Structures are given as C-alpha cells and as structure tokens.
Amino acid sequence: MHTWQWRNWGELPYLTCSLLELWHHGFFTQQFWPRSPAELTKVLQPEALVYRLKQVHGNTVLTPQEVDSKLSTNGDDLASADGLISEQPLQAVWVASADCTPVLIGDVRTGQVAAVHAGWRGTAKKIVPQAIARLQTQGSKLDDLRIAMGPAIAGEVYQVSLDVAAEIGSSIIPQGDEKYIVESLQNLPNSPLLADPNPGKARLDVRRVNVLQLESLGISGEQIAIAPYCTYQTPDHFFSYRREQEKKVQWSGIVSGK
Structure with missing residues (x-):
C-alpha cells in the first residue's frame, strides 16, 4: 500500500x-x-x-x-x-x-x-x-x-444532478443515453456513483472516475x-x-x- x-x-x-x-x-x-x-x-x-x-x-x-x-x-x-x-x-x-x-x-x-x-x-x-x-x-x-x-x-458528500453524473460517466461508458450511462455506472464494482435521497440527484466520487479512466488505459x-x-x-x-x-x-x- x-x-x-x-x-x-x-x-x-x-x-x-x-x-x-x-x-x-x-x-x-x-x-x-x-x-x-x-x-x-x-x-x-x-x-x-x-x-x-x-x-x-x-x-x-x-x-x-x-x-x-x-x-x-x-x-x-x-x-x-x-x-x-x-x-x-x-x-x-x-x-x-x-x-x-x-x-x-x-x-x-x-x-x-x-x-x-x-x-x-x-x-x-x-x-x-x-x-x-x-x-x-x-x-x-x-x-x-x-x-x-x-x-x-469525497463521493459521499458530493451531490450532483444525474445529467452531470451522465456527462462524467460518458468518459468511461461512451455509448448510451443518460439513463443507460447512470445505470451502467451504478452497476460497476466499487461504483463511483452513490445513492442520494433526493430525486434527480446522485453522489459522485470524481477520484474514482479518474481511476477507472486510468485503468481503461x-x-x-x-x-x-x-x-x-x-x-x-x-x-x-x-x-x-x-x-x-x-x-x-x-x-x-x-x-x-x-
């Protein structure tokens, strides 16, 4: 470590x-x-x-x-x-x-x-x-x-709208509409997207998205x-x-x- x-x-x-x-x-x-x-x-x-x-x-x-x-x-x-x-x-x-x-x-x-x-x-x-x-x-x-x-x-305190989540998610899931990208993100192991109690919102771990981009390289x-x-x-x-x-x-x- x-x-x-x-x-x-x-x-x-x-x-x-x-x-x-x-x-x-x-x-x-x-x-x-x-x-x-x-x-x-x-x-x-x-x-x-x-x-x-x-x-x-x-x-x-x-x-x-x-x-x-x-x-x-x-x-x-x-x-x-x-x-x-x-x-x-x-x-x-x-x-x-x-x-x-x-x-x-x-x-x-x-x-x-x-x-x-x-x-x-x-x-x-x-x-x-x-x-x-x-x-x-x-x-x-x-x-x-x-x-x-x-x-x-950190992701647990970073609330974003679902369209922001989809925009950042398209950097690792290039195809699909907003709903598909958000669902695909949520299904990833150790997902960068965490649930938020408010409709239309999610919690986003930006560092984790960067890690996923690096791993895809x-x-x-x-x-x-x-x-x-x-x-x-x-x-x-x-x-x-x-x-x-x-x-x-x-x-x-x-x-x-x-």
Whole structure:
C-alpha cells in the first residue's frame, strides 16, 4: 500500500505520498494560504523554475515552453489550461484546487512530471488521460508512471444532478443515453456513483472516475494512490468551495527530476 505522510515546513503541514518519493512534491494545506507557487517551490526545491496556470475547468495540458510562448504572445499573466507537464529537470509544476482533484504524476524512468486539476468538468473531458498522452509523446511508458490524487471532495458528500453524473460517466461508458450511462455506472464494482435521497440527484466520487479512466488505459491500481482526505470534511486542513463558498485554494506541486 502507498502511504501518505504529513510533513511540516516551519509549523505548517503539507502532505506527501510514498508513491512519489523520487520527486520533491507536496499537497499543501490551507495553512499555506495565500502563499504563491513561487514561495511554495522554495519549500520543495529552491532551484526549480516555477510554472502555474489560469485554470479554466477544461482539458488542455501545456508544457513550460508552451506556457512561456503563450505569455509572450498574449501578454497575459498566466496561460489558460488545467494541466502542466515538465520537459526538463528542475521544473516545478503547480495546480490549485478547493474540492476538485489535484493529480500529480511522475515517470520513474524519465524523471518527468505532471500536475493536473481534475474537477468534474475536466474529468468528463478526460484531462488525466490527456496529460498521460502528452507524457507518452515525450517517451513515457505507461508502466513507468506513478499517479497520486490529492485531497478532494469525497463521493459521499458530493451531490450532483444525474445529467452531470451522465456527462462524467460518458468518459468511461461512451455509448448510451443518460439513463443507460447512470445505470451502467451504478452497476460497476466499487461504483463511483452513490445513492442520494433526493430525486434527480446522485453522489459522485470524481477520484474514482479518474481511476477507472486510468485503468481503461492499462494502468494498474498499484501505480495509483488516493489521499485519504476529503476537503469538505477536513476543515482544519483544507479549503472547500462547497463548504465555504469562498474563492480560496490549496496548491499541489511536483518538481521534475533526472
């Protein structure tokens, strides 16, 4: 089993995962708010170059080179996307989340890494498989990937409408109408869809949907770790947009190696 460890920087706690032990990485808590990724990179690896995005709940994955070229052409502060993959050593890639799933990925052979923001919309658009496809174009093999999903809202407290459940479900059950997709999801072993007392609603485990997407690519459960924390139910450590309706985030980042 993969273990999750609390670490401290000063008095402030952040989370790491044994699956990613080859890389400097962290799933940071709300105690670090409002520090920026540039400051947080100093906690992980002060020499690394820092990359972050303007997140838009899509499935675009960029490289640092693309981020830099977009900034120079648009003159914006940040490039719009929801995933970053490194191209060289000592690149720190960051995503922000408040209930959505932060996903950090490392390749044990190449040392390259990815950071992905996978909310329900990004998950419906298969952003994590998208990031993996980009890593593969850089020479990654599926067996070499290690994937950690950080603290996010848990299925038992995440109520969605059935059309949202069907939209996200179509990422793993491609054919059929809404009713068919929802029923097929419910019939899966360890289903990502849980019952809700309200008609037209369901509870949705977004991290589980991401796991199913990864398994359909041929990635084994051994290569995946899921943090045992729910942002909504752990107010001491994590912001939750559903709980507080505040635009605050926690950051998750990883630094490429080799």
